[in-house]
Amino acid sequence: MKRIVVFTGAGISAESGLSTFRDHGGLWDKYPIEEVATPEAFDKNPQKVLDFYNLRRDLVANAQPNNAHKALVKLAQYSELNIITQNIDDLHERAGSKKVLHLHGEITKAKSSIRESLKYEIGTQAIALGDTCEMGSQLRPHVVWFGEPVPMMDEAYKIAAQAEVFIVVGSSLNVYPAAHLTEQLPLNCKCYLIDPNAHDFEKDRFEKIADKASVALPELVGKLINSL
Numbered sequence: 001m002k003r004i005v006v007f008t009g010a011g012i013s014a015e016s017g018l019s020t021f022r023d024h025g026g027l028w029d030k031y032p033i034e035e036v037a038t039p040e041a042f043d044k045n046p047q048k049v050l051d052f053y054n055l056r057r058d059l060v061a062n063a064q065p066n067n068a069h070k071a072l073v074k075l076a077q078y079s080e081l082n083i084i085t086q087n088i089d090d091l092h093e094r095a096g097s098k099k100v101l102h103l104h105g106e107i108t109k110a111k112s113s114i115r116e117s118l119k120y121e122i123g124t125q126a127i128a129l130g131d132t133c134e135m136g137s138q139l140r141p142h143v144v145w146f147g148e149p150v151p152m153m154d155e156a157y158k159i160a161a162q163a164e165v166f167i168v169v170g171s172s173l174n175v176y177p178a179a180h181l182t183e184q185l186p187l188n189c190k191c192y193l194i195d196p197n198a199h200d201f202e203k204d205r206f207e208k209i210a211d212k213a214s215v216a217l218p219e220l221v222g223k224l225i226n227s228l
């Protein structure tokens with residue numbers, strides 16, 4: 001079966017009602033990124049950081065997978081599919097996808113703020129100040145903040161290095177090291193990029209599809225399945 005890798009960003013969940021990083025209005029204006037998504041922010045004002053992620057967890061819990069998430073479940077029936085996502089939401093899993101690698105963590109998990117390996121499933125539950133891991137340290141969301149290492153990056157490189165088809169959906173490709181993945185693909189890999197602003201990307205080897213994920217991805221999946 002053909003090895004297909006799909007790299008998703010905030011844009012794939014936009015039509016499920018979860019705003020992207022660069023959307024104006026609402027969440028991202030109220031909580032500037034440097035005040036909520038860095039280790040320094042958590043040291044300075046942990047309550048504000050926890051509030052922000054508790055709010056995001058609620059929004060995710062109330063969102064539903066859209067036709068783009070669902071199209072990938074179908075594609076997995078006809079290919080060896082791996083999804084590498086920058087998203088912390090669980091919409092790929094709730095759509096039914098199995099092989100999903102979260103580069104930037106998962107909002108449905110908490111972790112110890114002193115030991116990375118101590119992780120806890122919390123589902124839709126909020127994290128409060130005073131909630132601690134078994135070593136007694138404050139719990140934080142299991143997300144990778146700006147300035148922190150991305151532990152799953154090596155695994156992602158390995159997966160991308162095997163790709164015969166690589167599809168980017170809804171990522172500005174502005175967040176590193178995640179965006180480096182698009183620079184490390186095999187020479188003979190066929191590459192697609194789905195984004196309403198696809199033509200603004202300087203990515204010559206990618207076939208650009210300038211449309212919303214919920215429209216463009218099911219169409220591309222149909223085309224790929226017919227050609228497999």
Ligand code: NAD
Pocket residue numbers: 008009010011012013014015018019020021022023086087088089104169170171172173174175194195196197211212213214
């Ligand atoms: P980004 O916000 O930088 O870029 C989103 C991209 O999606 C843009 O290029 C935009 O044109 C495109 N887009 C908007 N609507 C779309 C649609 N309907 N269909 C297809 N594309 C659409 O997102 P990023 O590159 O993922 O980087 C942002 C960072 O913030 C990531 O690290 C991510 O973890 C995080 N983030 C995650 C979520 C989530 O989990 N749902 C939401 C916001 C931000």
